[in-house]
Amino acid sequence: MYSDLIEKYKKIQPSQNAVRILTERYFIKTPAGEFIEKSWHDVAHRVARVVASAELINNPALENLSKSEKLDYIKLLEKEFFDLLASRIFIPNSPTLFNSGMGVDYELLYKPLEQMELDDYSKIIQMRNHLHMLSACFVVPVEDSIDGIFTAVKEYALITKAGGGIGSNFSSLRPNGSFVAGTHGKASGPISFMHVFNSAVSVVEQGYRRRGALMGILNIDHPDIMDFISAKKGNDGEKVLRFFNISVGIPMRREELLRIYERDGTIRLNHSKWHGEKEIKVREIIQKMAQSAWETGDPGMVFLGEMNRYYALYPHKEIISTNPCGEIGLGAYEACNLGSIDLAKLYTQNGVDWDALEKATRIAVRFLDNVIDVNVFPIDKISKAVKESRRLGLGIMGFADLLYKMDIPYDSEEARRLAKNIMAFMALHSHEESSKLGEEKGNFPLFEQSRYHTEDDFVPFSMDESDYDEEIFEHFRNVAPKFKRNVAVLAIAPTGSISNIADTSSGLEPNFLLAYVRYVNKQNSDEREPLFYVNEVLKQKLPEDLINSIKDKLVEDGTLKHLEIDEEIKRVFVVSHDIKPIDHLLMQEAFQCYVDNNISKTINLPNSATVDDVVEVYIEALKHKIRGLTIYRDGSLQTQVLTSTKSLKT
Numbered sequence: 302m303y304s305d306l307i308e309k310y311k312k313i314q315p316s317q318n319a320v321r322i323l324t325e326r327y328f329i330k331t332p333a334g335e336f337i338e339k340s341w342h343d344v345a346h347r348v349a350r351v352v353a354s355a356e357l358i359n360n361p362a363l364e365n366l367s368k369s370e371k372l373d374y375i376k377l378l379e380k381e382f383f384d385l386l387a388s389r390i391f392i393p394n395s396p397t398l399f400n401s402g403m404g405v406d407y408e409l410l411y412k413p414l415e416q417m418e419l420d421d422y423s424k425i426i427q428m429r430n431h432l433h434m435l436s437a438c439f440v441v442p443v444e445d446s447i448d449g450i451f452t453a454v455k456e457y458a459l460i461t462k463a464g465g466g467i468g469s470n471f472s473s474l475r476p477n478g479s480f481v482a483g484t485h486g487k488a489s490g491p492i493s494f495m496h497v498f499n500s501a502v503s504v505v506e507q508g509y510r511r512r513g514a515l516m517g518i519l520n521i522d523h524p525d526i527m528d529f530i531s532a533k534k535g536n537d538g539e540k541v542l543r544f545f546n547i548s549v550g551i552p553m554r555r556e557e558l559l560r561i562y563e564r565d566g567t568i569r570l571n572h573s574k575w576h577g578e579k580e581i582k583v584r585e586i587i588q589k590m591a592q593s594a595w596e597t598g599d600p601g602m603v604f605l606g607e608m609n610r611y612y613a614l615y616p617h618k619e620i621i622s623t624n625p626c627g628e629i630g631l632g633a634y635e636a637c638n639l640g641s642i643d644l645a646k647l648y649t650q651n652g653v654d655w656d657a658l659e660k661a662t663r664i665a666v667r668f669l670d671n672v673i674d675v676n677v678f679p680i681d682k683i684s685k686a687v688k689e690s691r692r693l694g695l696g697i698m699g700f701a702d703l704l705y706k707m708d709i710p711y712d713s714e715e716a717r718r719l720a721k722n723i724m725a726f727m728a729l730h731s732h733e734e735s736s737k738l739g740e741e742k743g744n745f746p747l748f749e750q751s752r753y754h755t756e757d758d759f760v761p762f763s764m765d766e767s768d769y770d771e772e773i774f775e776h777f778r779n780v781a782p783k784f785k786r787n788v789a790v791l792a793i794a795p796t797g798s799i800s801n802i803a804d805t806s807s808g809l810e811p812n813f814l815l816a817y818v819r820y821v822n823k824q825n826s827d828e829r830e831p832l833f834y835v836n837e838v839l840k841q842k843l844p845e846d847l848i849n850s851i852k853d854k855l856v857e858d859g860t861l862k863h864l865e866i867d868e869e870i871k872r873v874f875v876v877s878h879d880i881k882p883i884d885h886l887l888m889q890e891a892f893q894c895y896v897d898n899n900i901s902k903t904i905n906l907p908n909s910a911t912v913d914d915v916v917e918v919y920i921e922a923l924k925h926k927i928r929g930l931t932i933y934r935d936g937s938l939q940t941q942v943l944t945s946t947k948s949l950k951t
C-alpha cells in the first residue's frame with residue numbers, strides 16, 4: 302500500500318554516499334557557511350512547502366473557499382508532497398532541490414506545519430527572488446546575425462548561473478566561408494561560434510554546485526555537417542568544447558533516412574545564405590559519425606522529425622533541439638522541469654505495488670505542475686513559452702534495481718514487457734491526472750490549437766501492445782480532447798545526481814558496477830580509509846560470507862561474469878557491459894513507446910567493438926521507435942558533460 306511504503310522509506314536514512322552529496326551541494330547554508338539544513342527531511346520540508354504555495358496562484362477553485370478552508374487545503378497538499386519527497390520515492394530535478402525558497406525568509410521555510418498561516422504561504426510567493434529557478438532543461442534559439450548570436454550567449458550565461466542545462470540547434474547560422482553583406486567579409490560558421498558559447502559558460506557557475514551543461518545540434522543537411530561531426534576531435538575530456546554534448550539533428554522521419562541509406566542515396570546540403578551546391582552520400586555521413594563516436598562518444602543522433610511526429614503542438618510549434626542529455630525536445634525559449642519515481646522502492650513481495658505507483662504518479666504530476674507556477678525564469682520569453690504549454694518531464698529511476706529484486710535479467714523479453722507495462726501504466730495515470738488538473742485549474746493556454754483537441758485519436762507516443770492500451774486509447778479519445786493541463790507529461794532523465802540521493806540505480810539504465818571502493822577521509826584526520834560499496838540488492842540476495850569471499854574480485858571486475866557462483870544469480874545481476882547493444886536499444890524502445898517526451902540512454906559497446914559495429918547500431922536505431930541515440934565504447938574517451946553515476950561512485 303502507498304501509505305505503508307511511504308512510512309517505511311521515510312524512516313530509512315540516506316546512505317553515507319547520499320549524505321555526502323547532499324552536504325556538499327544540496328543543504329542550504331547561511332552566507333557565513335553555517336548549515337541551515339542538516340538532513341534530507343529538511344530539504345523535503347522546504348521544497349514541499351514552496352511547491353504547495355503555488356496553489357495560491359494557480360488554483361481558481363480556491364477562490365470559493367473560506368480562508369481557513371484554503372489554509373487546510375494547502376497544508377494537506379504540503380503534507381502529501383513532503384511525505385512523497387521524504388520517502389525518496391519521488392525526487393524532482395536538482396534545480397528544484399537547489400533553488401526552492403531562494404529569497405524567502407528561512408523562518409517561513411522551516412516553521413512547523415501546524416503554525417503555518419495563509420499569509421505565510423503568500424509571503425513565500427512574494428519573496429521569491431530572481432534565482433528561484435527550478436527547471437533543468439532549456440532550449441535557446443540562435444539567429445544568424447552577430448546581434449542574435451551574442452544575445453543567445455548572454456542568455457546561456459543567465460540560464461547557467463541559475464543552474465539549467467541548455468541546448469541549441471546551430472543550423473540557422475550560415476556556413477563557414479559564406480558571404481556577410483554588411484562587412485563584405487566571410488562568416489566563420491556555427492562551429493566557431495559554439496566555441497564562444499563554450500567559453501562563456503566556462504566562467505559561469507551556480508555557486509559550487511553545478512557548472513554549464515550544453516547540447517549543440519547541427520542538422521544533417523547543413524553545409525558544415527562533416528566538420529561538425531568531428532568538432533570534438535582532439536578532445537581529451539578537458540579542452541575541446543568541453544561543456545557541449547553534440548548531436549546530428551535528423552529533421553526527417555527515421556524511416557526516410559533509413560530508406561536513403563539503404564538505396565545508397567544522398568542528402569543535398571543547403572542553407573538560404575549559401576550558394577554552394579553539394580550532395581553527400583548518407584553512408585559517408587554515417588561512416589564519419591560512427592568513426593568519431595567510436596573515438597570519443599560524440600556525436601549522438603537526435604531524431605527531431607520523430608519528436609515532432611508525436612508533438613501535440615506540431616506544426617504550429619516545432620521542436621528544434623533537446624536539452625543536454627536529450628530527454629526533452631523543445632521549441633525556442635521553452636523549458637521543462639523533471640522529476641523521477643524510484644521504481645525499486647515500489648517493490649513488495651508481491652511484485653510492483655501498482656496502487657502505490659498510481660498514487661505516486663498522480664501526486665508527482667500535481668507537484669511538477671505546481672513547480673511551473675513558482676518558477677522564476679531569468680528571461681521573460683522563457684516564462685511566456687513555459688506557461689503557454691506547461692510541459693512536464695515525469696520519469697523513473699531504479700529500474701535496474703527493481704529487476705534485480707524481481708529476478709529478471711535486463712536483457713530479456715520479460716524485462717522489456719515489464720518496462721512497457723510500467724511506462725504505459727504511468728502514461729495512463731499521469732495523463733489522466735493532467736486532464737483532471739485541466740478541468741480543475743484550466744487547460745494549457747495553447748490547448749485549443751493542440752492535436753489533443755483538433756485531431757481524432759491523437760496519442761503523443763507510439764504505443765506497443767501493453768496491458769493498458771485500451772484504457773490509454775479511451776483516455777485520448779474521450780477525455781484528452783476536452784481537458785489537458787500539460788502539452789507533454791513524461792520523460793526519462795539520466796538522474797545522475799538524484800538517483801544517488803535516492804540510493805538507487807539511475808534512470809532506465811542497467812547498473813554500471815556491482816561493487817566499488819571509495820577512499821574517504823577518516824573522521825578528524827587526514828588519513829584515508831577504503832569504503833566498500835556492494836549493490837544493496839545483491840547483498841540481500843547472497844549470504845554475507847559469500848559476498849566477503851568474492852568482494853575483491855567483484856570490486857576489480859564490477860561484474861559477476863567471471864566468478865564461480867550460481868548461474869541464475871549471474872543471469873539476473875547483469876551490468877551495462879554484460880548487455881549487448883541491441884538489448885540496450887530494445888529497452889530504450891520499450892520505454893519510449895509510452896513516453897511523450899524522450900529518454901536519456903547510453904548504448905554501451907565493448908572496447909573491442911569496431912567502427913562497423915557502431916554503424917550497425919545506427920542502422921538498428923533507425924529501425925526502432927526511438928527518438929535519439931548516444932553510444933559509448935568502453936574505454937574510449939569519456940566526453941560526457943555530466944558526471945555519470947559510475948564516475949561519481951568510483
Ligand code: TTP
Pocket residue numbers: 444445446447448450474475480481482483484486487488489490
Ligand atoms: P550579421 O551580423 O547578420 O551580418 P550582416 O548584417 O552584416 O550581414 P547579412 O546582411 O549578410 O546578414 O551576421 C551574419 C552571419 O555572419 C552570422 O552567422 C554571423 C556571421 N559573421 C561572422 O562570422 N563574422 C563576422 O565578422 C560577421 C560580421 C558576421
Ligand code: GDP
Pocket residue numbers: 393394395396437438439461464465466467511512513514624625626627628639794795796797798799800943
Ligand atoms: P539531476 O536532477 O541532477 O539528477 O539531473 P539529471 O542527471 O537527471 O539530468 C537532467 C538534466 O539536468 C540534464 O539533461 C541537463 O539538462 C541538466 N543537468 C544535469 N546535470 C547538469 C549540470 O551539471 N549542470 C547543468 N547546468 N545542468 C545539468
Ligand code: 5AD
Pocket residue numbers: 546547548599600601602625626627795797901902903929930931941942943944945
Ligand atoms: N546526445 C544525447 N545525450 C547525450 N548524452 C551524452 N552525450 C549525448 C548526446 N550527444 C547523455 C548520455 C547520458 C547523459 C549523462 O548524457 O546518454 O544519459
